[in-house]
Amino acid sequence: MRKLLKLILSAVLICSMAACSNTPATDNSAKNEPEIDVLVVGGGASGLSAAVEAAGAGSKVVLIEKASNLGGSTNYSAGATVRNATDEEASTYGALKGEELVEYFMTVAEQNADRDFIEFIVSKADDTVNWLKGMGYQSDYMAYEGCNSEILSVEWGVGGNQMIQILTDKATELGVEIVMNTAATELILDESGTVTGVKATNAEGEVDYLAKSVVLATGSYIQNKDLIAQHTELVDVLPLTGAPGNTGDGLKMAEAVNAKMTFKGPGLLSSWTTTAPIGAVPQAYFVAVDPQGNRFVNEVEFYSVFANEAIKKGISQFWLVYDANTIAHDMSSVAEHETMLSADSLDELAGLMNVDAATLKATIDSYNALCDKQEDTEYGKNSKYLEKVETGPYYALTAFPLAIGTFGGLSIDENSQVLDVNNAPIANLYAAGEVANADFFGEVYPISGSCLTYATTTGRIAGQVAAENAK
Numbered sequence: 001m002r003k004l005l006k007l008i009l010s011a012v013l014i015c016s017m018a019a020c021s022n023t024p025a026t027d028n029s030a031k032n033e034p035e036i037d038v039l040v041v042g043g044g045a046s047g048l049s050a051a052v053e054a055a056g057a058g059s060k061v062v063l064i065e066k067a068s069n070l071g072g073s074t075n076y077s078a079g080a081t082v083r084n085a086t087d088e089e090a091s092t093y094g095a096l097k098g099e100e101l102v103e104y105f106m107t108v109a110e111q112n113a114d115r116d117f118i119e120f121i122v123s124k125a126d127d128t129v130n131w132l133k134g135m136g137y138q139s140d141y142m143a144y145e146g147c148n149s150e151i152l153s154v155e156w157g158v159g160g161n162q163m164i165q166i167l168t169d170k171a172t173e174l175g176v177e178i179v180m181n182t183a184a185t186e187l188i189l190d191e192s193g194t195v196t197g198v199k200a201t202n203a204e205g206e207v208d209y210l211a212k213s214v215v216l217a218t219g220s221y222i223q224n225k226d227l228i229a230q231h232t233e234l235v236d237v238l239p240l241t242g243a244p245g246n247t248g249d250g251l252k253m254a255e256a257v258n259a260k261m262t263f264k265g266p267g268l269l270s271s272w273t274t275t276a277p278i279g280a281v282p283q284a285y286f287v288a289v290d291p292q293g294n295r296f297v298n299e300v301e302f303y304s305v306f307a308n309e310a311i312k313k314g315i316s317q318f319w320l321v322y323d324a325n326t327i328a329h330d331m332s333s334v335a336e337h338e339t340m341l342s343a344d345s346l347d348e349l350a351g352l353m354n355v356d357a358a359t360l361k362a363t364i365d366s367y368n369a370l371c372d373k374q375e376d377t378e379y380g381k382n383s384k385y386l387e388k389v390e391t392g393p394y395y396a397l398t399a400f401p402l403a404i405g406t407f408g409g410l411s412i413d414e415n416s417q418v419l420d421v422n423n424a425p426i427a428n429l430y431a432a433g434e435v436a437n438a439d440f441f442g443e444v445y446p447i448s449g450s451c452l453t454y455a456t457t458t459g460r461i462a463g464q465v466a467a468e469n470a471k
């Protein structure tokens with residue numbers, strides 16, 4: 001009796017601890033009940049969006065998350081989204097909307113994406129951003145310069161973790177059961193080959209979750225070295241950033257049930273950064289030189305295009321070179337940073353950079369000659385940024401490309417239903433977000449915000465249709 005009382009008391013204590021915590025209640029007990037309508041696998045922006053929509057439609061929803069916290073790579077993000085320009089933004093900034101925005105995505109993807117699908121996502125983008133805002137998503141409007149100097153309407157969030165928090169709060173309010181530390185490993189099929197749930201593992205062992213609809217929202221494969229080596233280029237030289245749980249599990253599970261898989265090189269959502277804390281990439285007043293001291297890129301290029309140029313040329317580290325005048329544009333705050341090299345002459349600077357002095361001098365002389373002509377016949381840099389590098393002190397800051405996500409994987413249709421190798425929808429199986437972005441992106445990340453608009457839009461649709469399917 002005393003033992004029983006002790007057990008009850010401990011259970012009460014554990015329950016009240018869970019209730020006080022901000023983390024959703026963790027339930028690792030085995031579940032075999034077939035009455036789950038919608039099972040969502042993965043608790044990032046796409047999975048939580050799916051869960052919120054499905055629960056809002058009246059479904060019994062369970063979301064399983066492999067990690068001990070929700071948010072995946074979404075937590076790492078700036079929380080930016082992209083949408084169509086309003087008429088006012090279009091006339092004030094020339095920001096893109098409708099077909100122009102679709103054309104932009106297609107052009108950046110070098111036509112290697114699905115136009116109809118992009119049109120569909122673009123048509124839903126504004127509704128998604130408003131839906132997020134309606135739940136408390138905070139953002140500031142930015143007329144953001146993307147590829148080819150096009151202007152896009154970006155909502156700059158306060159951080160992806162804020163998006164996760166509001167989606168989690170909403171999911172909890174709607175009764176979504178969130179189960180942490182539980183990794184889906186395999187899709188369960190019935191004798192006719194139809195998806196009826198997933199097998200998963202947790203601290204206690206294996207668990208089967210039977211459900212009428214399954215949504216895969218497992219994010220990228222950025223943390224899976226084998227998949228990265230198989231499907232992307234030059235990753236051995238790149239730092240990879242993304243949630244530890246993003247090991248491509250959804251891809252493997254879906255591939256095992258005949259899902260279509262598409263990968264496009266280099267396959268990476270790439271960017272670049274510097275060793276000094278500058279927040280965003282700087283304006284293009286610098287001269288970018290490789291470790292040999294040669295220029296290698298049009299410095300104005302949008303950050304993902306710039307990074308891909310470096311990746312394709314095998315450059316894992318490069319320098320931003322400034323003089324006393326060019327650094328004053330937007331980098332004065334880091335002029336004294338410990339990683340910023342400075343010297344009175346270019347020769348001395350080359351020595352600090354460990355670059356051949358004659359090569360660096362030739363690069364800068366040739367750059368200055370282009371500035372004199374106000375025309376970059378080498379790389380086509382916008383003349384607005386063509387300012388000579390000729391007045392000491394001279395500066396050099398280390399920069400490097402990095403990958404923050406992956407492109408390629410599953411194909412989904414406008415119902416977020418996973419397509420098989422014959423382009424037919426797989427019954428009861430849906431996917432959203434980075435695990436299923438093969439048809440939206442080409443090789444290049446088109447604009448800040450496009451991943452989250454994609455994740456939340458496809459997640460919402462997956463949740464709505466999965467709920468309907470479960471009826």
Ligand SMILES: Cc1cc2nc3c(=O)[nH]c(=O)nc-3n(C[C@H](O)[C@H](O)[C@H](O)COP(=O)(O)OP(=O)(O)OC[C@H]3O[C@@H](n4cnc5c(N)ncnc54)[C@H](O)[C@@H]3O)c2cc1C
Nearest residue numbers: 042044046066072073074077184219245433434449451452
């Ligand atoms: C540094 C950084 C900055 C970024 N900034 C932006 C930005 O501002 N705007 C933008 O649009 N995009 C940005 N991105 C990209 C964007 O964050 C992602 O594309 C987006 O968050 C993906 O959402 P998701 O729901 O598909 O995946 P995630 O948010 O990564 O969620 C996937 C979840 O699935 C879980 N999971 C994986 N496998 C399993 C399994 N087997 N069982 C259960 N759970 C599993 C993972 O643990 C993870 O929690 C950024 C990315 C990074 C890394």
